[in-house]
Amino acid sequence: MQLGAGGGTVEPAMPPVPESSEEGDSSPKRRRGESKGPPPRSKKNKAPEKFDWHTLRGLLTEHRDDIVKHNRDHVEQVCQALETKVDARFSQVDATFRDMTDKIQGMEAKVQRLEGLLQGGARAGPIDDMDEKRRATLVFGGWNPDTQRRTILNEVEEALTRLNLKQYTDKAPFTTGPRRSVALLPFELRQGEADSDRKTRMHTVLMGVTEAKAQTSHGKRMWSSYSKSKAQRDISSHCSWVKRSLASFNQELVGHLDLEYGSGTAWLGEYMVASVSRPPPGGVDESEMLWDDRLVARPWIHLGAIARVSGVSTVDLRNGFREFQR
Template sequence: MAASGKGDAGGAPSKRKAEENPVDGQPQALSLDLIREAIRGEIKEAVGEFRHDMQTVTRRVDYVESQVTQKMQQTLNMLDEMQNRGQKHDEILEQLQEANREFHHRISNLEKGGGSAIGSTDSTSAPTWGEAKPPALVIGGWDADQDAATTKEEAENILRSVDAPIPAQGLFVPGVRRGYAILPVDERIGETWERRKTRIQDTINKVRAANVQLGQRPDGTSRKVWIALSQPPEKRRRARLAAKVKRLYLSLGGEKSILQMEYGSGSAWINAQKVCSATAPQPPNTLEAGPGWVDLDCIARAVGRSKTAVEKEWTPLAAEIH
């Protein structure tokens, strides 16, 4: 038994040596294949990391290129838009210059006594435009959809009731349904243009002094008969714009003493600040209205009301500016 145990103890070192070098008792040397395999693994890992880094760089470059391309396109679009606006501004400027030249030409004619305005210094004959188109008065205030026969009859009754110096026989309504009628001014033998103007003004004054009421509008304000000398369509639209702005301001409780009107240009000023015009350039943050614009913000501040309330009152008035 002792011999057996000794033999086991003595055999263990021999076995370990055999495992270390089963051939000649020397440590096993590194082979070339093992070195190659180790290097190949390192290279493969390094190449994988390099590819990942390159893909990341490529994605970033693509993103930067797309952003630069987008910004460049936006810049080009803005340049095109600015160029188009510049061309439009040039066209508008050219139109203004042409209108200015025409205006100065007309002023020059008036100064030389060759003008054709109603205020001509020639008191023995009608103005030049009167020869081509006789002057006429427009009387209205009725609902725009009222039957023409009713409008004509009521207008004739008003003219007769105030004993207007212009006969109502020639009065007519230009349509099947209108809220106004046209009264041509008759020509009398031997009558000078000054006397004719006097009859026109007397008729206007008498109708206005009568202050004929026609009921109420949908907004609750009074509807009255009005009368005015017929003007070219564009001039009438300008005057209508100014008149509607005036009505808006006064109906909201505005102070009349700080309101200034210029119907010929469709303009109005509240406390020296322009709130509408049909001839001046439209400022920013204003509303287009008929032949011009209106500043509802300024009107709202002047009457101490909200812009929403002013817009509500303005909507039906704006619809009447044709």
């Protein structure tokens, strides 16, 4: 057996070792290191297409036009609705103004006629029997409402007797119901007597009761006055309403009142504060006025002027006057 290079089978030589680890390195470690590099570019990661400004501008313009059109339609609807409401309100105000104008004109005509009737005691038309009886009747008061008839009549008779006034009367006093607060005393024309003589007798009785200051059983002063028509009572009672209401706030205010019962007018200090036949002062705020709409003449009270003099608020005055309204 041959040993050495002399003979026999020649075995292949060992492969050469590469000079560099990078050259021909196909080891698994090398292959793993190579996998860390960037992956190959796929079709999904293509570069984006170029941005189109014209398309964006078109979309924005279209959106803007839609917004403008929507707002324009909304504004037109609001304006139309507002115009409809304004037209309706103006129509209502115009109708109210025409109605108020007609009422004021009618009221002025009635006031002028009323003033004409009051001046000098002038009257329109012939005097009928009922009116004749009313003018020849005296009224006596000073009792609470719903007082028994016999109480009122007994005290009137007693006053006439004790004041020596029976000689001027013709008939006994009476009441118009079983329970009242006033009594009536009619006067008739005596034989050969003129109407002026009868009025003199009536005035003598009236002044005798007034000056005597007699007290009724209810602790009130007995008073007497000429019987008045419904219209005249409405006029004079306006002054009584003002007086009663102010007295409920401060009795001293009554001392500063000047009352004209014939025209239903009242003054407080320097202010004319109420009237039936006279118009209210101009430029007065409606919130300062109180009207009595139950009567055709619409009597008024100037609460603002009363508040300035009395120091009481218009709200309290309005409530107080309503409480004492007849």
